Amino acid sequence: MSSIAAAWRKLPWWVEPVTVVVALTAFGIYSLTIVLLFPGTYEEYVSPFYSPPVGRPDWLPWFITAPMFILWIPLGFRATCYYYRKAYYRAFFWDPPACLARVQEKEPRSPENYRGERAAFVLNNVHRYFLYASFVVVAFLWYDTVFTFFPEGSFAIRVGSLLWLLNVVLISAYTFSCHSMRHLVGGNKDCYTCVRGGNARRKLYNGVTRLNLRHPHWAWLSLGSLLVTDIYMRLLQAGLISDLTLIG
Ligand code: FES
Numbered sequence: 001m002s003s004i005a006a007a008w009r010k011l012p013w014w015v016e017p018v019t020v021v022v023a024l025t026a027f028g029i030y031s032l033t034i035v036l037l038f039p040g041t042y043e044e045y046v047s048p049f050y051s052p053p054v055g056r057p058d059w060l061p062w063f064i065t066a067p068m069f070i071l072w073i074p075l076g077f078r079a080t081c082y083y084y085r086k087a088y089y090r091a092f093f094w095d096p097p098a099c100l101a102r103v104q105e106k107e108p109r110s111p112e113n114y115r116g117e118r119a120a121f122v123l124n125n126v127h128r129y130f131l132y133a134s135f136v137v138v139a140f141l142w143y144d145t146v147f148t149f150f151p152e153g154s155f156a157i158r159v160g161s162l163l164w165l166l167n168v169v170l171i172s173a174y175t176f177s178c179h180s181m182r183h184l185v186g187g188n189k190d191c192y193t194c195v196r197g198g199n200a201r202r203k204l205y206n207g208v209t210r211l212n213l214r215h216p217h218w219a220w221l222s223l224g225s226l227l228v229t230d231i232y233m234r235l236l237q238a239g240l241i242s243d244l245t246l247i248g
Pocket of ligand 1: 077081082083084127174175177178179180181215
């Protein structure tokens with residue numbers, strides 16, 4: 001992993017922002033397409049994009065689909081994530097495109113004019129509330145995952161269940177390594193010996209901090225696993241592949 005990171009750092013400075021633009025644009029187009037045009041699920045597998053499945057009143061216009069009632073939570077969580085903010089500010093707005101001094105002249109606006117979390121971006125300040133809502137979504141994803149190991153009521157391990165398990169582990173790592181999570185579990189305390197359960201909170205804070213060191217990795221890995229599991233479900237749905245049973 002460290003050799004990959006070292007090789008990545010040797011690439012020209014513009015490779016990272018361009019990669020981010022391509023990856024996030026592709027993810028956004030894919031999310032919108034499935035939510036608007038293909039909102040279904042496949043038997044035991046619920047799409048990880050919009051779990052839990054919810055109902056939709058008939059009087060709503062066609063372009064408001066049931067998954068939209070759920071998808072705003074993970075999308076809002078990622079859009080306001082501190083790591084993704086850094087990534088898309090650099091990639092989409094070139095503000096700045098990189099932190100190397102020699103590319104500063106390529107920044108379209110003077111750093112003095114940086115407007116930070118103002119105008120529409122003030123919404124980024126609600127990130128912690130998206131985190132709280134994400135706890136509910138992650139709980140449902142774990143429920144869905146356990147359910148995939150019991151097709152027709154008895155235990156079995158299938159390729160799909162392993163994919164769902166990997167996905168929920170990565171999404172949990174991404175969610176619980178959040179910077180707002182660090183604040184929630186202990187970062188908001190100046191003195192652990194002054195509060196009830198201070199030692200436990202300190203240990204929890206240190207654990208989340210260790211997870212947080214890899215937050216960008218969890219962000220990209222969980223984005224990839226979301227795509228892979230959803231595409232797998234749609235291939236099953238279309239009858240193009242069958243779900244291999246490994247045990248059971
Ligand atoms: S900082 Fe990335 S999810 Fe909270």
